[in-house]
Amino acid sequence: MTQKNNWVINTNASQITAYKNWYSSISWLVGASAGFWNIFTMYVLYKVFIKQGFYSPQFLTVALIFGIVAIALTYYSASHFLNKTIVSVEKDQIVVKDSPLPAFNDKKIDSQNIDQVFITQIEGKQLGTVQDFYELKAKLKDGETQILIPYTYKLPEDKALDLEQKMESFLGISDAYVRGEYIEPVPTNFEKIQQKPKRVSMEDSYIYNSKIEDWIFIKEHHQIIHITQYDWSNGDTDKLYQTMNESEKEQLFYLDRNKGLLNIYSEHAIPLSEVIHLNINSKAPATSFDYQNQLFTLDQVYEGNAFYDGQKGATETKQLVYFSENKNQMIRVVFNGTSPFYFLGSKMKAVDFEELDTDVDQLDLNISVKEKSLDLLDRDFV
Numbered sequence: 001m002t003q004k005n006n007w008v009i010n011t012n013a014s015q016i017t018a019y020k021n022w023y024s025s026i027s028w029l030v031g032a033s034a035g036f037w038n039i040f041t042m043y044v045l046y047k048v049f050i051k052q053g054f055y056s057p058q059f060l061t062v063a064l065i066f067g068i069v070a071i072a073l074t075y076y077s078a079s080h081f082l083n084k085t086i087v088s089v090e091k092d093q094i095v096v097k098d099s100p101l102p103a104f105n106d107k108k109i110d111s112q113n114i115d116q117v118f119i120t121q122i123e124g125k126q127l128g129t130v131q132d133f134y135e136l137k138a139k140l141k142d143g144e145t146q147i148l149i150p151y152t153y154k155l156p157e158d159k160a161l162d163l164e165q166k167m168e169s170f171l172g173i174s175d176a177y178v179r180g181e182y183i184e185p186v187p188t189n190f191e192k193i194q195q196k197p198k199r200v201s202m203e204d205s206y207i208y209n210s211k212i213e214d215w216i217f218i219k220e221h222h223q224i225i226h227i228t229q230y231d232w233s234n235g236d237t238d239k240l241y242q243t244m245n246e247s248e249k250e251q252l253f254y255l256d257r258n259k260g261l262l263n264i265y266s267e268h269a270i271p272l273s274e275v276i277h278l279n280i281n282s283k284a285p286a287t288s289f290d291y292q293n294q295l296f297t298l299d300q301v302y303e304g305n306a307f308y309d310g311q312k313g314a315t316e317t318k319q320l321v322y323f324s325e326n327k328n329q330m331i332r333v334v335f336n337g338t339s340p341f342y343f344l345g346s347k348m349k350a351v352d353f354e355e356l357d358t359d360v361d362q363l364d365l366n367i368s369v370k371e372k373s374l375d376l377l378d379r380d381f382v
């Protein structure tokens with residue numbers, strides 16, 4: 001049986017309905033508080049008005065305030081026991097309604113005016129414990145954002161993602177990334193490997209596990225604005241970060257994860273006009289070629305799936321990796337469509353990460369995700 005305080009999602013051909021009963025164990029605490037206040041208020045009023053006949057203007061004002069608080073607590077308590085939040089999604093409109101007692105959060109939105117449906121993650125505290133909360137939002141075609149289900153309604157992560165996907169499918173909305181949107185983490189092959197816990201370097205954990213809008217330090221400060229994740233069939237998981245520094249200059253970083261080892265390359269895309277003469281294909285790749293007076297030799301051939309932020313599902317991908325003779329430069333040739341993409345990368349050195357030991361709380365980085373700063377000294381590295 002579904003617990004009363006859980007969200008339930010039902011779908012049929014004509015509509016999607018999501019609802020949640022307000023009743024929970026906290027309802028009894030709210031009810032007891034309202035009952036205590038009401039008894040206390042009636043006792044004070046009885047003693048002062050009826051027993052002593054005291055009717056001063058000042059006390060009448062206090063009595064009025066007590067009465068208003070009593071009515072408000074009673075209403076709030078009754079809502080906890082009786083109310084239900086219902087989200088109805090139809091082809092022409094989305095209706096959010098609290099009933100039977102109004103909670104003043106009702107709204108109605110024209111479905112045809114919705115550009116995207118997305119969720120955001122908010123970090124907060126409940127009963128002294130830090131928890132993540134989720135809000136379901138709609139971005140309208142005029143750019144306005146409407147909150148459909150606020151975080152106070154305790155929409156779980158799995159229900160939020162499920163409802164978002166069902167609404168987009170039902171309304172015929174093509175999913176696209178919205179700034180600030182929460183993206184479900186994609187488990188990597190590296191994370192699936194069963195191994196004993198070990199302590200890795202600060203550089204590895206900090207950079208490899210960073211998320212969109214996190215700040216990383218590689219020679220200078222960069223904010224991540226997009227992540228592509230490659231899950232290769234050999235078990236390795238690589239990542240490509242698109243970043244922007246404090247001068248708003250974009251930069252690519254390729255994270256080559258080979259089991260427990262991590263190499264990071266500063267990359268840029270090579271114009272197709274510079275390499276089209278190489279005629280490299282995925283079925284019979286060249287074993288070596290010259291580029292900018294350097295010999296690059298084929299080192300690895302990877303096959304697997306690429307996952308792009310803002311896009312659901314995986315893209316089948318093949319990648320050829322060529323290294324220069326001194327191994328300090330790498331050319332990646334990526335096949336995931338009709339034309340290959342070429343990237344030239346320079347290997348980063350340990351000295352490029354030296355500022356990772358600084359307390360990031362002292363840097364004015366203006367981090368926007370969850371509106372919190374990072375303190376590397378408090379991070380757990382596994």
